[in-house]
Amino acid sequence: MTSTNSRPIFYGWYIVGIAFIANFMSTGVGFYIFNAFMKPLCDERGWTRADINLAPVIGGVVGLLGMLFYGTLVMRVGPRILMAIGAVISGVAFACLGQVSEIWHFYLFFILLFFGNGAMAGIVANTAVNNWFVLKRGKALGLATTGVSFSGAVLPFIAMILIERTDLAHAFTWIGVAIVAMAPVAWLVVRNRPEDHGMAPDGFPGRTVIEKSDEIPPADDPIMGGIEASGTLSLLESDTRLWTFPMVVRSPTFWKLGLVNAMAMMGVVAVMFQLAPRFEDIGFDKRSAMYMMSLTAFIGALGKYFWGMLCDRYDPRKVVAVLIVANGLGLGLGLIQNSFPALMLFIVIFGFAMGGVVSTGPITIAFLFGRDAYASVARFLGLVVRLQLIGYFITGLSYDRTGSYDTAYVIFIVLDLIAAALILTTKKSSIPLSKE
Numbered sequence: 001m002t003s004t005n006s007r008p009i010f011y012g013w014y015i016v017g018i019a020f021i022a023n024f025m026s027t028g029v030g031f032y033i034f035n036a037f038m039k040p041l042c043d044e045r046g047w048t049r050a051d052i053n054l055a056p057v058i059g060g061v062v063g064l065l066g067m068l069f070y071g072t073l074v075m076r077v078g079p080r081i082l083m084a085i086g087a088v089i090s091g092v093a094f095a096c097l098g099q100v101s102e103i104w105h106f107y108l109f110f111i112l113l114f115f116g117n118g119a120m121a122g123i124v125a126n127t128a129v130n131n132w133f134v135l136k137r138g139k140a141l142g143l144a145t146t147g148v149s150f151s152g153a154v155l156p157f158i159a160m161i162l163i164e165r166t167d168l169a170h171a172f173t174w175i176g177v178a179i180v181a182m183a184p185v186a187w188l189v190v191r192n193r194p195e196d197h198g199m200a201p202d203g204f205p206g207r208t209v210i211e212k213s214d215e216i217p218p219a220d221d222p223i224m225g226g227i228e229a230s231g232t233l234s235l236l237e238s239d240t241r242l243w244t245f246p247m248v249v250r251s252p253t254f255w256k257l258g259l260v261n262a263m264a265m266m267g268v269v270a271v272m273f274q275l276a277p278r279f280e281d282i283g284f285d286k287r288s289a290m291y292m293m294s295l296t297a298f299i300g301a302l303g304k305y306f307w308g309m310l311c312d313r314y315d316p317r318k319v320v321a322v323l324i325v326a327n328g329l330g331l332g333l334g335l336i337q338n339s340f341p342a343l344m345l346f347i348v349i350f351g352f353a354m355g356g357v358v359s360t361g362p363i364t365i366a367f368l369f370g371r372d373a374y375a376s377v378a379r380f381l382g383l384v385v386r387l388q389l390i391g392y393f394i395t396g397l398s399y400d401r402t403g404s405y406d407t408a409y410v411i412f413i414v415l416d417l418i419a420a421a422l423i424l425t426t427k428k429s430s431i432p433l434s435k436e
Contacts, residue, residue: 010203011139011191012132018189019125019144022083025179028092028291030059030113031269033175035152035276035293036159040168049274051103051346053396056273057389058107059114062384064386066118075242078121078192079128084183086119091180098172109159120304122181123382126362127375131193132200134371138363142308145359149351150306152272152297156290201371242376243369253368254377256426259386261361263419264324267331267412268354271405272297274337278405290341296351303355311360316367321420327353331409361385369429 034041034052041047063207074082086364093112118124126141133140142338155175162171194200250253255405271278275296279289330350338343362378369377391412 011197011199012129012201012203013192014127014189016133016140018083018186019121019129020150021182022087022121022186023145023147024151024155025087025147025182026090026117028155029090029149029175029179030110030117031056031273032152032297033155035157035274035290036156036163037168037171038274038277040163045103045106045107047103050396052106053108053273053392055110056269058393059110060116060386060389062111063118063122064382066115067123067382068379071120071123071382074124074127075375079124079131080190080192082119083121083186083190084130086116086121087126087183087186088180088336089113089116090120091116091176091178091183092178093176095173095176098169115329117123120186120221123375123378126378128190128192128408130362130366130371130374135157136202136298136312137366137371138308138311139305140308141363142305142311142359144327145308145362146301146304146355148295148358149300149355155300156276156295159289162286171184175431180348186424195238209269243373243380244376245380248380251369251429253426253429256366256422257288257382258381260324260419260423260426261357261381262387263415263422264327264357265385265388266356266391266415267327268391268408268409269388270395270408271331271350272354273332273392274395292347296347299348299351300355300358302350302408304359306352307356308359308363311363311367316360316364316431317423317426320356320364320423323356323360324354324416324420324423327357327415328420331413331416333434335406335409364423367428368426375431409426 002249038049038052043048070082090113091394093109093116096109097106100109125144129140129144130137159171159175162174166174179225191197228340243251250418272293276286276289276293279292280286284292307319307323330346330348330353333342333349336346362374365378365381366374391408394411395405398405398411401407
């Protein structure tokens with residue numbers, strides 16, 4: 001007998017691998033890496049932290065416009081070409097960041113960086129993964145988005161070492177080259193949809209469909225076995241009608257989901273963007289602060305996979321509610337002063353929960369609106385989710401007015417509790433009534 005283990009790996013997992021790399025690069029160079037670059041940029045260029053903190057806010061606005069643009073474009077041309085072009089744009093822009101001496105030049109290339117990142121990762125990479133999975137969507141997107149947090153565990157250290165062994169400009173250049181190198185890989189590996197190649201999502205032959213029933217294939221079934229699902233999903237979810245802007249603004253689900261993600265993300269992005277400098281501010285040396293920031297990000301990567309996997313087994317809304325409450329609990333531990341055990345618990349609990357906030361976002365969109373509607377809804381949802389940028393201002397004002405981040409943490413905890421309650425009231429969307 002031929003062992004079922006000899007079957008080839010489903011091609012969708014290669015798509016997950018490329019999405020992992022794309023998320024790793026885009027989030028790393030647009031966000032986490034400034035834990036290493038923040039102080040050197042201030043020292044060498046004479047800029048302030050406030051000057052540099054304005055860059056992700058400006059980039060976030062561009063990212064919002066990019067989400068609208070790429071969310072529409074990816075439905076027409078597919079993710080393959082966008083991911084390849086985006087890597088080139090991002091790599092060149094990041095390399096140029098290290099060559100400028102004027103802050104407005106820095107902002108200009110940061111805008112270009114975010115524009116490239118939008119094509120390489122985000123809605124485009126998530127669409128690529130979403131196209132290849134339904135029953136294992138949570139696991140697949142969880143793995144793909146672990147690249148977001150792994151970048152925080154790895155890239156800041158790489159940047160710090162490059163700065164120490166070369167200089168600031170060369171560190172930017174070498175990392176930029178690494179980003180560009182992803183372009184040919186994406187072009188060679190990424191395929192837009194399994195149906196275009198005679199396959200179906202999750203690795204089933206042809207256009208096999210699992211009907212909505214309570215019957216689950218036995219674990220030893222050579223084709224259908226091992227499905228981690230309730231048996232209530234249609235494999236293809238083949239409704240191809242798309243959501244237009246007038247449709248989504250009339251949907252309570254759209255507004256609730258957008259606000260949930262925005263409120264939860266405020267504390268995540270604002271805290272993680274400068275977590276290493278914060279650890280230095282409370283008395284740790286540079287290397288120890290970087291270790292703790294990287295540990296937080298690494299735990300976040302584990303959380304992304306864990307929470308994504310839970311979404312395959314349980315209602316994603318309940319999973320999201322639990323992880324957002326855990327996120328608030330972690331922030332609460334961050335309010336405890338002069339306690340090393342509390343600090344370690346903050347790193348573990350906040351890190352594990354904040355990872356899930358990122359990974360479950362695309363999962364809940366696909367769950368509530370359907371597989372084929374993901375890109376058409378996600379492009380508009382970014383309009384609401386970009387309210388997360390307020391988090392940067394909250395932390396900045398908190399530190400400037402009080403000398404600490406405590407006030408900001410309290411605000412983020414309150415927002416987490418509101419978001420956890422709101423997601424539980426969110427219902428699955430009705431089917432769009434017209435085609436785009």
